[in-house]
Amino acid sequence: MYLPDFDYHAAASVEEASNLLGSLGTEAKLIAGGTDVMRMMKEGTLALKSLISITRVKDLKSITHDQEKGVVIGALATHNEVMLSPVLQEKYMSVCETAHHMANNQIRNIGTIGGNIANAVPSADFLPILIALGAEITLQTSSGSRSMPLEDFFVGPRQSVIKQDEILTEIIIPEKGFSGSNYHKFGLRRSGALAVVGVAVAVTMEDNLCKDVRIALGAVAPTPVRVPEVEELLRGREISAALLEEAGQVAAANCRPIDDIRGSKEYRQDMVRVFTRRTLRKAIDAGHV
């Protein structure tokens, strides 16, 4: 395998990158860590004339807490930077834990949270937990920007609503008053494994009463998905083991996994049942968001 020829542009700003993306068209792609794009180009599954790197763009790495907006994560923050961020560790430990279990240390050092989202792979680990937490994203061009809930971003495997000249610049987790959250990646070994099923839960409990809950699943549909049927089932109910099992069953009935080399449809569906129940339990008991 050999990387084919391409033009490399190191953009100094979001504006420059956006302009380049616009002028070079669909044969150009943005890269940050490049962990997936470079692999596909080497394998010949992705042919591009130009790559525009934004790793030199300043101020897209910081992870801060803003009183009004909530936690703001720069798209260029690497998985390890997410994992080690004091702000996230205090506010959303579950996001740090998600980063900690992603890929392997080499990838975590170079892959970025923005890349993980923009790549729009159904098994990507950050997606379910950020969707469960109600994250929003900002897409920027040289002329302006727009925001949207993360869950509205995805269209299909590796497909999103991003426009050719748009750049994902930040992820915002607004304050929603959750009492607990958790993401479970079910992979086939303890490190360096893609999710066969990913389940994320954010919950607001009042004693044993479920005031609010958001559940998102990864790797079981063409995009990460919410399961409103389960959320409705749980909202306003006293939590019991039987109810959580029922939640798992409803989640399993409402997802659309496929057969692939990592697992059959049938297996994935049952794992959705198991891990929806278990992840709900963990989020309820977590003691942190």
Added chain:
Amino acid sequence: MKEQHSVIGKSVPKIDGRVKVTGQAKYTGDLKLSNMLVGKILTSPHAHAKILNIDTSQAEQLPGVKAVITHKDVPDLKYGISPARWDENIFCIDKVLFVGDKVAAVAAIDEEIVYKALALIKVDYEELPAVFDPLEALEEGAPLLHESFAGNVNTEIHQNFGDVEKAFSEAYHVRTDQFVGQRTYQCPIEPHSAISVWEGGKLTVYSSTQSPHYFQYYIARQFGLKMGDVRVIKPYMGGGFGGKLEPTGLEFAGAALAMKTGRPVKMFYDRHEMFAHNRGRHKQIMKITTGVDKNGKIIGVHADFIMDGGAYTSLGVATAYYAGAMLPLTYEYENYKFDMIRAYTNLPACGAQRGHGHPQPRYAFECHLDMVAEDLGMDPLELRMRNARQPNTITPNDFKINSCEMEACLEKAKELSGWQEKKESLPSGKGIGVAVGSFVSGAGYPIYRTNLPQASAVIKVNEDGTSATLYTGAVDIGQGSDTVLCQMAAEAMGFTYEQMKIVAADTETTPHDFGAYASRQTLMSGAAVKQAGEEVYQQLLEMASMMLKTDFRDLVCCLGMISSKTNPEVTITFAEVAREFFVRKGPLVGKGSYTPPKLGGTFKGAPVGTSPAYSFCAQVSQVDIDEETGEINVEEVWDVHDCGTVINPSLVQAQVHGALFMGVGEAVWEEVLFDDKGKIVNANLGEYRLPTALDMPKVTTDLVFGDELEPAGPWGVKEVGEGATIPTMGCYSNAIYDAMGVRVYSLPLSYEKVWRALKEKREQEQQG
């Protein structure tokens, strides 16, 4: 009867540890020769196709390309492990037989141009129907791979010892089970590479090889050269595990490209190409029947196997024989029947992988025996104890076993693991299983038909006596043979390990040795080294006796110091005497060689599985199964080995851990997968899941020793490197059964398979 040793038996640091950790050690891929070109092989995109035309003209015109070759540019002599099954050409001539089959090669000034040139070679194919399943390949009317192998039968074996039918008819209980083992790949960390250089009619090949001699033999044969005009050098190496034992195609293509261009050519496989070249473990379909008496004594066994060989023989004829030959090593029974067909399929060829043919049949047998024990209401460990092989016995297939601590291994594993208590008290979801293994300490017969000794060695003491260099053809592929052989040399010479140097695995500067396979080097190369060391010792003491004017028999040399047994004040250093030797007599040199005694029976296939000595081991593992997901958490493994005298305890531990790592991977995760066109879908380390450090269980290793030393090995040494891979898969399967009451009949024992077995069990229980 423990002898006192000064150098062996100690965990001295590895002789190459420092250069490896500092990055000074250069592997084949690191080497850069002046004017060197880069070469690569173009492979087939089809599983089975006629080659209609190959047009290399565009590739040849690309600036920077120095040569493009196809079958027309190389000898058309077929090669393989044995003359009856020479079935592989350097490049395909009429048709390709698997996705990855070798079609052409390019040499150019850099890697980038090579890849571009490969894309410019136009091959017209006519696709043919392909077959990917060994059972389908054996059916009438299946696509035929090789004209000379009717019915796609590559190897057919029927061995019958004693009278199995009679044994079964007289048995108290007879049971049959069927298991399936999967295709796995060795995944050495260092990719295959070779650099070929022609200089004045002599070909030198630097190669990442387990056997420079075997490469030298085949390269010379292919190109019609004298062996003396081919030099194969093995630089530092990052593992082989069987996959680098036979020529890889890189050496042949590289030699031809180097000859054509007159420049050195470096060839290599990337990770995907390594998977496609393969030569990993065969898939085996294993039906096994055992008859026992009332007490659980095995009286007859019938192993009826079919294996998927892939497109070529590779080393697979040996694998096929080994699959059955090694089953009777661990337990004593007289009646044994072994049937095997190795089928050709349009998949990458399979070869030798750690444990060569044995781990999967062992998995089948060990699972099967647990089921037999359950039928009898007997503890599975007890059943094994009752059948455990004893020392100084002969297997039904005529292997002579000298030392054998099978029973002690089981006893110790039972004790270490707390078997009895755990059997009774482990909570639901946790389970404990046992399995055993055994392996050859070197194959009794050479890798090709020849009467050459198995191993030879030369030791030259430096002129001033302050160091000595061991010259050996033995091959350190990372396992540490350079270290243990230097320990053995120093021990035999009365010298120190720290002052030993080594030149190894170079067919021109070192004496012949067949290399690193079949766990042979500690015993076989070691025997030659010991003899060479003793020859130095003898000459040294004779010189010392002249210098000291004392009786030769009164002198002893240990750790570089010669002293009198009767007068402690009479001493002289090794160095002083060695220097004087050189002054008076010239170089102080010792030499040794090793040829095993005639081994084995006379039936067809009798040589495969013979060995001067056999290792034995017992493994117990404890698993924790998630009953909802099928996840397998191996909590702890206890591995007890009878590997004879230990030269370096740390390296024994390392070998057990490494072998167990491979066993763990093959047991739970690893499998090479193909799409419906025969293309590998997980030819990378992301989706071909080797265990990570986090997946490794806690491992406790222990050794057992008999009262008598193994007579066949120098100082009583035996094998350890492959043995610990062998029991693991059966051991886990048995532990899973103990935990959950479900049996998975195929490898790997994946989470999903365990989940499915549990689901089926629940459904059956609900129906019942």
